[in-house]
Amino acid sequence: MTEAPTPYVLDADTMTGGMRPIRQAVLAIGSNLGGRLERLQSGVSALEDTPEVTVVAISSVYETDPVGAPDGSGKFLNAVVLIDTTLTVHTLLDRALAIEEAFGRERSEPGAPRTLDVDLIVVGDRVANDEHLVLPHPRAHERGFVLVPWLEVDPEGEIPGKGFVADLIADVDTSGVVKREDLEIIL
Ligand SMILES: Nc1ncnc2c1ncn2[C@@H]1O[C@H](COP(=O)(O)OP(=O)(O)OP(=O)(O)O)[C@@H](O)[C@H]1O
């Protein structure tokens, strides 16, 4: 008896000859606890140390009023990082969460202070909507602490379905987003 042939399923990687396509992703990082700049620096260094990730640009560091955080939360330091990556979106999320963990995230309730937060804002033109990942990030378009640093490093940035960063920013209160000229994240 002849055996049935093994099904051969074409997936995205097979169709690209086994090479995963490079995607450009926009990541937002923030910290409002402890050595805030050191946390952001450690996060970016850990991203760059990821073999499938190349850091393309890092924004200035912005000090920002907490948005939607409990009363008494301290100001955040925020920045946006542009990367090229061959990771799938869920693997990139896993990497972001692992970096948060590595730098000792201490969270008691949603919005509570955290040592390092790494959010995926957009990843190429990928759309996701499952229990682990929503892409584009569903609140990015209304957050000055994301849009201001993003515009700085990517003047043509766009949130698919929402619009260009340069246009979205006009409808957002950016008064609590202040560039810290004295601080810098380096590669
Ligand atoms: N685009 C995304 N980027 C990062 N995490 C996401 C994204 N979409 C969904 N998540 C999920 O959100 C979880 C983190 O939730 P958390 O309560 O820390 O949100 P937050 O960072 O405090 O708030 P916000 O989502 O408003 O930025 C992660 O475990 C992850 O599974």
Ligand SMILES: Nc1nc2c(c(=O)[nH]1)N=C(CO)CN2
């Ligand atoms: N200013 C500021 N506010 C926030 C931030 C943040 O990074 N910066 N992150 C939040 C949850 O991800 C909630 N609120």
